[in-house]
Amino acid sequence: MSQNQPALDRSDERVRHEETLSDSLRAFFDRIRSGDLGVLPVIVGLIVISVVFSSLNPVFLAPNNLVNMLFDCATVGMISLGIVCVLLLGEIDLSVGSMSGFASAIVGVLWVNMGWPVPAAIAAAILAGVVVGALYALLYNRLGMPSFIASLSGLLAMLGMQLYILGPTGSINLPYASPFVKFGQVMIMPDWFAYLAALLPGAGILLNGLSARRRRLAANLSAQPMTNLVLKAGALTAGLLFAVWYLNLGRGVPWMFGLFVLLVVVMNYALTRTKWGRSMFAVGGNREAARRSGINVRRIYLSAFVLCSTLAALGGVLSASRLASSSQQAGTGDVNLNAIAAAVIGGTSLFGGRGSAWAALLGIIVIQAISNGLTLLNLSSSLRYMITGGVLAIAVIVDSLARRSRMSHGRA
Amino acid sequence: MNVTSPAAEAAPPATGETILRLRGISKKFGAVSALTDIALDVHAGEVVALVGDNGAGKSTLVKVLAGVHQPTSGTIEFCGQEVTLPDPGAALHLGIATVFQDLALCENLDVVANLFLGHEMAPWRLDEVGMEVRAWTLLRELAARIPSVREPIASLSGGQRQTVAIARSLLLNPKIIMLDEPTAALGVAQTAEVLNLIERVRDRGLGVIIISHNMEDVRAVADRIVVLRLGRNSGVFTPEASNNELVAAITGATENAVSRRSARKAAEHGEISA
Ligand SMILES: Nc1ncnc2c1ncn2[C@@H]1O[C@H](COP(=O)(O)OP(=O)(O)OP(=O)(O)O)[C@@H](O)[C@H]1O
Numbered sequence: 001m002s003q004n005q006p007a008l009d010r011s012d013e014r015v016r017h018e019e020t021l022s023d024s025l026r027a028f029f030d031r032i033r034s035g036d037l038g039v040l041p042v043i044v045g046l047i048v049i050s051v052v053f054s055s056l057n058p059v060f061l062a063p064n065n066l067v068n069m070l071f072d073c074a075t076v077g078m079i080s081l082g083i084v085c086v087l088l089l090g091e092i093d094l095s096v097g098s099m100s101g102f103a104s105a106i107v108g109v110l111w112v113n114m115g116w117p118v119p120a121a122i123a124a125a126i127l128a129g130v131v132v133g134a135l136y137a138l139l140y141n142r143l144g145m146p147s148f149i150a151s152l153s154g155l156l157a158m159l160g161m162q163l164y165i166l167g168p169t170g171s172i173n174l175p176y177a178s179p180f181v182k183f184g185q186v187m188i189m190p191d192w193f194a195y196l197a198a199l200l201p202g203a204g205i206l207l208n209g210l211s212a213r214r215r216r217l218a219a220n221l222s223a224q225p226m227t228n229l230v231l232k233a234g235a236l237t238a239g240l241l242f243a244v245w246y247l248n249l250g251r252g253v254p255w256m257f258g259l260f261v262l263l264v265v266v267m268n269y270a271l272t273r274t275k276w277g278r279s280m281f282a283v284g285g286n287r288e289a290a291r292r293s294g295i296n297v298r299r300i301y302l303s304a305f306v307l308c309s310t311l312a313a314l315g316g317v318l319s320a321s322r323l324a325s326s327s328q329q330a331g332t333g334d335v336n337l338n339a340i341a342a343a344v345i346g347g348t349s350l351f352g353g354r355g356s357a358w359a360a361l362l363g364i365i366v367i368q369a370i371s372n373g374l375t376l377l378n379l380s381s382s383l384r385y386m387i388t389g390g391v392l393a394i395a396v397i398v399d400s401l402a403r404r405s406r407m408s409h410g411r412a
Numbered sequence: 413m414n415v416t417s418p419a420a421e422a423a424p425p426a427t428g429e430t431i432l433r434l435r436g437i438s439k440k441f442g443a444v445s446a447l448t449d450i451a452l453d454v455h456a457g458e459v460v461a462l463v464g465d466n467g468a469g470k471s472t473l474v475k476v477l478a479g480v481h482q483p484t485s486g487t488i489e490f491c492g493q494e495v496t497l498p499d500p501g502a503a504l505h506l507g508i509a510t511v512f513q514d515l516a517l518c519e520n521l522d523v524v525a526n527l528f529l530g531h532e533m534a535p536w537r538l539d540e541v542g543m544e545v546r547a548w549t550l551l552r553e554l555a556a557r558i559p560s561v562r563e564p565i566a567s568l569s570g571g572q573r574q575t576v577a578i579a580r581s582l583l584l585n586p587k588i589i590m591l592d593e594p595t596a597a598l599g600v601a602q603t604a605e606v607l608n609l610i611e612r613v614r615d616r617g618l619g620v621i622i623i624s625h626n627m628e629d630v631r632a633v634a635d636r637i638v639v640l641r642l643g644r645n646s647g648v649f650t651p652e653a654s655n656n657e658l659v660a661a662i663t664g665a666t667e668n669a670v671s672r673r674s675a676r677k678a679a680e681h682g683e684i685s686a
């Protein structure tokens with residue numbers, strides 16, 4: 001950048017730019033005030049939850065309890081990741097719980113009862129997810145059926161199918177010794193691998209940031225200050241290393257959780273760095289404008305519904321592995337609402353056009369922490385349902401209020 | 413101007429050649445006939461102004477050409493070939509770019525994302541830097557007063573949004589540009605810049621259709637003025653046509669609200685000076 005010529009994007013003197021750390025902090029608070037809450041609700045939520053539950057029962061923060069929590073996060077989190085996709089479009093899929101239960105039943109029946117190889121049974125379950133998603137998209141695109149209603153009927157239909165294929169016994173135990181079940185119960189990353197994995201996000205941010213910085217400066221655009229970048233990467237790495245160290249005091253980091261995080265990272269890339277992701281946000285923000293830009297809106301809906309049901313099916317497969325059974329209870333109860341609540345708590349708007357893949361990860365940690373804490377207190381499921389319902393209501397209220405504030409601050 | 417890309421310069425339509433020829437275009441919305449038997453020609457290097465009262469069907473005609481609405485009947489010829497425009501993507505692909513009256517921007521996305529929506533650079537690994545540089549260059553040419561291209565559209569003023577919508581129409585190197593009331597919300601400098609731009613685009617051999625209620629702007633840039641009234645053709649004029657002629661064609665009567673008003677004003681004026 002030449003000395004006397006301002007960067008391309010710095011010629012308007014009305015805009016305050018983040019040059020130093022304190023500028024960045026100020027910008028952060030400005031964003032919060034205008035209703036762009038980001039990860040703040042999650043952090044506040046986690047702190048409150050940890051303080052409350054660990055004072056009621058110190059086991060809550062014990063390493064091995066947290067490891068169990070991560071196992072549980074992976075199953076419902078996978079479902080939540082799919083929910084993020086449909087919420088981005090301002091649609092909903094209320095049948096993800098049933099879908100996961102049906103998928104888990106498919107795995108049990110095909111594998112244990114009919115003797116299929118495990119990979120084939122898993123593939124069949126996932127294929128079921130693809131088909132169901134495609135069906136919702138068909139109903140939505142061709143018949144204009146609201147996804148709310150389509151998925152509500154899907155909820156009942158798939159619950160019926162789950163009960164039907166499980167037959168009168170209603171429950172199939174999966175062989176404990178199989179790698180499939182071990183994956184959901186005991187398979188843990190080696191310590192060194194977990195530490196290595198903890199270094200990756202920070203390194204990724206740093207390298208990505210540096211190369212973006214270089215290209216921006218070369219194109220005479222302003223770039224993020226170097227200190228910000230280093231601080232962000234450093235803080236993240238320190239946090240993750242601490243988490244891994246703490247978990248390694250117990251059993252360690254589950255592979256299943258690693259798989260979930262990997263999918264979150266892939267989804268994040270797809271949503272933020274590809275044309276498909278851009279189109280998702282566009283359709284969610286203003287469907288007609290997206291159509292007039294030449295985006296194939298129907299295909300975007302198809303991709304979102306298919307992804308959502310497929311990830312729900314995958315979540316069901318993981319939960320079968322986690323519980324070592326395919327039962328009539330799989331996917332029922334609060335699974336549906338937990339998955340939706342997680343996406344909303346993580347910062348995905350119910351109104352479409354706002355959200356991120358991280359929402360699934362952050363939100364599900366909050367949800368599982370609550371559910372785990374309540375279980376430790378030996379509360380009956382009646383109370384657990386009431387509390388989870390309350391949490392979802394709070395999350396939606398925060399979303400609505402934040403949206404109102406964003407509208408009045410021109411942040412849509 | 414340097415918003416061209418090699419692709420567009422490879423085949424500029426020869427000036428005077430007919431780019432667009434509409435015959436018998438009708439559009440019904442249920443019981444309402446928004447357009448009836450419309451004929452319209454647009455040549456390369458020509459600015460056609462489309463004028464008419466509110467609800468005359470101007471925007472509907474533009475939307476038919478943009479692939480947003482399907483005509484109930486009629487034919488559209490583009491560069492000598494009969495075409496159908498089943499969706500907006502088809503129109504964009506042919507080289508028909510549109511600035512819609514309602515702008516059709518995504519408020520949750522930033523300026524760069526909106527400019528390149530549907531036509532992003534490097535679809536599998538978005539080239540944000542390339543897009544941002546191109547965005548600034550385009551906006552500079554329109555003398556746009558936009559503080560930051562990384563803010564969501566929701567934070568821009570009406571005129572700034574309009575500038576973004578106009579910039580977007582130029583991005584794909586179209587053969588014809590349709591602007592539906594592009595200067596309605598613009599400031600003095602920006603309006604002049606848009607009129608300049610229309611002339612530059614015309615000189616490059618593109619066809620331009622502009623809709624405006626501002627007769628001064630229309631006369632300033634138009635080569636032909638096509639009048640619509642109640643969804644029908646109501647005459648074609650040159651910019652030299654008198655105001656009375658135009659108003660008569662727009663309102664459909666020599667005796668109309670405008671003439672009555674000016675007559676009354678003249679009378680009042682006479683009384684005062686008497
Ligand atoms: N989507 C639609 N559904 C039903 N009727 C419509 C629709 N769009 C336009 N119309 C009708 O078609 C007629 C022409 O509308 P159009 O928007 O083309 O007018 P216009 O000439 O652009 O007016 P203005 O100068 O106010 O923008 C109006 O009577 C309107 O009510």
Ligand SMILES: [Mg+2]
Pocket residue numbers: 470471472513592
């Ligand atoms: Mg109009």
